[in-house]
Amino acid sequence: MPSEETEVVVVGAGQAGVAMSEHLGAQGVPHVVLERHRIAERWRSERWDSLVANGPAWHDRFPGLEFSGLDADAFVPKEQVAEYFTAYAEKIGAPVRCGVEVTSVRKQANRPGFRVETSEGSIDARFVVAATGPFQRPVIPPIVPDGAVPVQLHSSGYRNPGQLPPGAVLVVGAGSSGVQIADELRRAGRQVFLSVGPHDRPPREYRERDFCWWLGVLGRWDAQTPPQGAEHVTIAVSGARGGHTVDFRALAADGIELVGMTGSYDDGVLRFAPDLAGNIAQGDAKYLELLQAADEYVERNGLDLPEEPQAHVLGPDPRCVTDPRLELDLAAAGVTSIVWATGFAADYGWLEADTFDDKGRPQHRRGVSHEPGVYFVGLPWLSRRGSSFIWGVWHDARYIADHITTRRGYLAYDRADGIGTARTTQGN
Structure with missing residues (x-):
């Protein structure tokens, strides 16, 4: 027999x-919220020491809730982000149970x-x-075999330069x-090679506004699907x-050698695709397009924001790009050492539901899965471009809470006594 019942397990x-x-x-x-570690654990222990939002x-x-003790334009250190979510959970009285792992x-x-089995x-x-x-x-792509270099680790396991052995x-x-x-x-004095693939490279700030602001006023956070072919393109x-602003030319000028996408390994030699110049050029094109859209928005709306013509000047490509x-x-x-900043894959081995494709990816619409009663939240492009950001989540x-409430109303309906009401799901 189950130890308890509830409407929703998060x-x-x-x-x-x-x-x-x-x-x-x-x-x-x-509802209850089950967490196998601590609240916001990945911010605490699965990121490098100097990470900020x-x-x-x-x-x-x-x-x-605002971040306390910080300027509004500051970038919050990872530990303070974790503390923020802990404080937020306390503020709203969230029924979080830490140290409880969901096994199936x-x-x-x-x-x-559903029957939810836990520790x-x-x-x-x-x-x-x-x-x-x-x-x-x-x-970590299976390219370089174990032992080919003293250390290989994923970016989630990297903490600081002192963690790595001496060397490039x-x-x-x-x-x-x-x-x-x-x-x-x-900056710690290491020789560094950086393997560069396709990427989006927005300006950090332009005309005294952060790129987050620009994407907001230009309506780009609301894009519901990524551009064709850009579903997995990273944002630098x-x-x-x-x-x-991430500037690959500046990184090269500081001594980082840029190379193309990592391709294959054989007998101690790593080979790179001849795509570096193209990847840099595509990132530049996206950067310049956003600047142009911002300029047009300023002119169209008569905003008093200082011009920034130097931001449009990219400069020559470094030799590591041209040759x-x-x-x-x-x-x-x-x-x-090799640090693989190559992303993550979903792992829903605990969720036995008919809502995954042949690659194990959730099938859903705005977080509402193909399996009635199962929902997803926190995924990139769940509903729009902004889904990856804290406010987008x-x-x-x-939206998902509204959907659950609506469905509860239907399920509660009893024709004999008229109990149960249906709600219209609200968009956002």
């Missing part, structure tokens, strides 16, 4: 789970709802929300994590050292 107490709890609580929906404090937060979720036989017993729930987010299983470092991946780690290593932007290295003998180059969770 799995995960990161930003998605806390947001979900706020909206369920506001609508009076009984990639959006400014005024933007990357929930509506109900199965559809009940011949009755509504502390079982729970019967009418609805289940997977709020474990996108950063579940670190991905290859960083694979040119999203926010890869460029920030490469920059930190170079940084809040480090007060925030700055790129296609092979790297790791031993000869003194490479002792909050709005996605509100």
Whole structure:
């Protein structure tokens, strides 16, 4: 027999789970939030020491609480982000249970709802929300065999330069994590190679406004699907050292050698694709397009924002781009460490539901899965471009809570006594 029953089990107490709890609580929906570690654990222990949020404090937060003791335009250190979500959970009275791992979720036989098995017993729930987010299983491509260099680790396992043995470092991946780690290593005196793939490279600030502001006023946070072919393109932007635009030319001028996408390995030699110049050019094109859109918006609306013509000047490509290295003998180059900033894969092995494609990816519409009663929150592009950001997760969770409340109304209907009301799901 189950130890208890509830309406909704939310799995995960990161930003998605806390947001979900706020909206369920506001609508009076009984629920529990199960977290196998601590609230916002990934911010605490699965990121490098110097990480800060990639959006400014005024933007990357929930509506109900500001970051204390910080300027609105500051970029919040990771520990303070974790403390923020802990404080938020306390503020809303979220029923979070830490140290409880969900081992399986199965559809009940011949009755509504699900059996949730946990490390502390079982729970019967009418609805289940997977709020474990996108950063579940670190991905290291099977390119370089174990032992080829002394250390290989994923960016989620990197903490600081002192963690790595003396020698040069290859960083694979040119999203926010890869460029920030490469920059930190170079500033610590390391020789660094940075493998650059396709990326989006927005300006950190333009005409005295952060890029988050520009995407807001230009309506781009509301894009519901990524551009064709850009579903998995990384965004290179940084809040480090007060925030700055990622400039690959500047990284090269500081001594980082840029190479193309990492391709294959054979007998101590790593080979790179001849795509570096093209990847840099595509990132530049996206950067310049946003500047042009911002300029047009300023002129159309008569805003008094200072012009910034120098931001449009990119400068010549460095030699490592015009004459790129296609092979790297790791031993000869003194490479002792490889940091793979190559993203994450979903891991829903605990969720036995008919809502995954052949690659294990959730099938859903705005977080409402193909399996009735199962929901997802916290995934990139869940409903729009802004879904990856803290504030976007909050709005996605509100939509899902509305959907659950509406469905509860239908399920509660009894023709004999007229109990039960249906609500219209609210958009956001």
